[in-house]
Amino acid sequence: MxxxxxxxxxxxxxxxxxxxxxxxxxxxxxxxxxxxxxxxxxxxxxxxxxxxxxxxxxxxxxxxxxxxxxxxxxxxxxxxxxxxxxxxxxxxxxxxxxxxxxxxxxxxxxxxxxxxxxxxxxDPQDLLGRTPVVIGLKESLKYLRGKRVLVTGAGGSIGSEICRQLLSGGAQRLYLFGHGENSIYQIDRELRLLQEEGVGEKATIVPIIGDLKDRAYMDYIIEKTRTDVIFHCAAYKHVPLMEENPVAAIENNVFGTENLLHAALRHGVKRFVLISTDKAVHPVSVYGASKFLSEQLVLQAARTGSPGSYMVVRFGNVLGSRGSIMPLFQKQIEKGGPVTVTHPEAKRYFMTIPEACSLVLKAGGVGENGKLYLLDMGEPIRIKDLAEQMIRFYGYEPDRDIKIVYIGLRAGERLDEHLWSDEEVPVDTEYPRIKRVERTQTPPFSLPEILEALRPICFFDPAQPSLYRDRQKLRQVLHEAIPTVMMP
CATH class of the missing domain: 3.40.50.720 (NAD(P)-binding Rossmann-like Domain)
Incomplete structure (x- = not known):
């Protein structure tokens, strides 16, 4: 003291x-x-x-x-x-x-x-990238006043920041849903401490531990909480890790989303916002394919009788998220290097977490049913340049004090990402840095058929026991429906 x-x-x-x-x-x-x-x-x-x-x-x-x-x-x-x-x-x-x-x-x-x-x-994310757009949250979150809002993956990088910003929205209740007790405990305590110090309004905060893969439980939770709005942020996201665990990626990301949508439609949830990724565009990885299928699930739900506005918001990488390159680079710099980069020409789109979340929340209010929205990410940044800037932030000189080593692209990775596909056209909206994506043609596969083909691989079916957890069959099903997905 x-x-x-x-x-x-x-x-x-x-x-x-x-x-x-x-x-x-x-x-x-x-x-x-x-x-x-x-x-x-x-x-x-x-x-x-x-x-x-x-x-x-x-x-x-x-x-x-x-x-x-x-x-x-x-x-x-x-x-x-x-x-x-x-x-x-x-x-x-x-x-x-x-x-x-x-x-x-x-x-x-x-x-x-x-x-x-x-x-x-x-930290470096405060100094790197472009200046975030300023969004008046109190105005843009009017649609949430008095509502019951559920955030899945509330303990993750995106989910937790959405929760912080939701404190200014006047929501009646804020449900923090996640399967990791430590991360949910941490964001729950943080939000309560922010409220104690006068930040935001006095929404009732309710932490909920659960698993998207449990269909009956998701139905139970959405009914009991009488949820009005869902921000679906939860997903397994780490590309190389999901290439090693492809069945888990589809089980959680695709069927978890299906379970949540089923409950939302059944119990009249008025707004549903799926957080998606540029890796869903012409996906080469299982993670990318899982998010592409999740997008199609939400858009299908919107077409087949949603009780309100069901939409997708897609964007690229965010600076400083858990499992991203910034925390990795920081740890590598702190131990004296080397800093590992996949390829000298590898590029990614980047946005700060707070800006991405502000835009997601804005889109959630102005977005229309059945629409896919795209956040304007600016120009892609070379990972090599980002590594050099971070090394200088910590007071060192790249390649003199801290070496940069190129390790090659890992499974499921590509040199650059795209924010829209050849079948999509981005259209400006009246809202800064939010675009609407129009499709010129629908995907060339039947969504119900691909889900039925994937289901016995993810969930044991006594009639087809040999398919359970068959990674090769899973990749074959994905590749036949989405030819860009790589076969091993």
């Missing part, structure tokens, strides 16, 4: 967000002392706000500061561009700040109060 009292805090940005943080720090009196605001606005420089002097311009003042080990900088400019954040980070590191926190650029902060609990240590 005494150590915290000696900590000197510099808040970068004297706007409303920075002022909110200063008030909270001063009122609690246990996190240290706010020594100064640093700001570039000539209207603020030289003034005193909340009893704290405003110094600037930031670049000039930072060079004059004398840091001690307890000093910390908190960047409180939620609307800052990626370019400006990179510049600020360089200035603060050069000035000697070892501890740099950031108030993320999320819509809840831009349009509401900022809280110290929302700050976190700055």
């Amino acid at each position: 005494n150590g915290n009292l000696t900590r000197r805090l510099y808040i970068i940005g004297a706007g409303f967000a920075g002022q909110n943080l200063a008030r909270e720090i001063q009122s609690k009196g246990i996190f240290g002392k706010v020594v100064a605001f640093l700001d570039d606005d000539p209207e603020k420089i030289g003034k005193t706000i909340e009893g704290v002097p405003v110094l600037g311009p930031i670049k000039d003042v930072a060079q004059l500061l004398r840091m001690n080990p307890a000093d910390e900088a908190i960047i409180a400019i939620p609307s800052a561009s990626r370019e400006y954040l990179r510049e600020l980070y360089g200035i603060l590191k050069k000035a000697g700040f070892e501890k740099i926190r950031i108030l993320p650029a999320i819509a809840q902060i831009i349009e509401g109060d900022a809280h110290l609990i929302q700050t976190r240590t700055i």
Whole structure:
């Protein structure tokens, strides 16, 4: 406690967000002392706000500061561009700040109060990629006010961020559904702590442990919770791992989605949003095929009598998700390298998790029944370039301090991904970075027939015991229906 009292805090940005943080720090009196605001606005420089002097311009003042080990900088400019954040980070590191926190650029902060609990240590995803689009969440989430919302995979990277943003939506109940007790426990505790600190509105949070593959249980849960809206984020996602476990991928991703849709249709769920992936486009991997079939299941449900709006939202990679390359690169850098990249020309689309989730939530409100929506991911980024930027973020020079080693494409991977297929046409909507996908032709297979062919492979059928868990047969069924899927 005494150590915290000696900590000197510099808040970068004297706007409303920075002022909110200063008030909270001063009122609690246990996190240290706010020594100064640093700001570039000539209207603020030289003034005193909340009893704290405003110094600037930031670049000039930072060079004059004398840091001690307890000093910390908190960047409180939620609307800052990626370019400006990179510049600020360089200035603060050069000035000697070892501890740099950031108030993320999320819509809840831009349009509401900022809280110290929302700050976190700055990391590469805050500086890489393009500047996220700003979406007014309170306005775009009006359709969820008073509703009962269920998020599957609520403990995952996408699901948990959707839950955080849903706190601003005025939902009556927020059901956190997942099969991993630790991840559900963590997001449950985090959301409750955010609420205690004044973030969002007072939705009742209900954690639910369960398995999508249990059809009877999914029906029971949707009926008992009287769910109005479902965001279906749960899926097995790791491509090489799913190539090693292809039956599990289809069992969970395809039949889990079928079970959830069956329950949703039976009990009158009004909105259903499936989170999909660019790997569903001309899929080569079993994971990609599983998501393509999941898309078709939702679109079929919309055509065959959905009680509301059932839709798909497709996008590419997100920065910093669990199991993605950013956490892997970070661990490799921390141990001194090498950083492993599959191929020097491998490219992927990237978007930050908060931006992707804001757009998903927006699309969920404005989307129409039976439509597939696509998030505008910008230009693809070479994985090699991302690795080099991360190495520099941690203060090293690529190939001099930390080696980059190319290991070759793994099973189910390809050099680049596509956001739409040859049979699809992306159409602009009135909403920034949200496109609607129109199909010029329907898939050349019968969805019920392919599901029936896959079912005895995933679930034991006494009449066909030899098919159970037959990986070769599963790939054959997928390849015959979707020729792009690779055979071993």
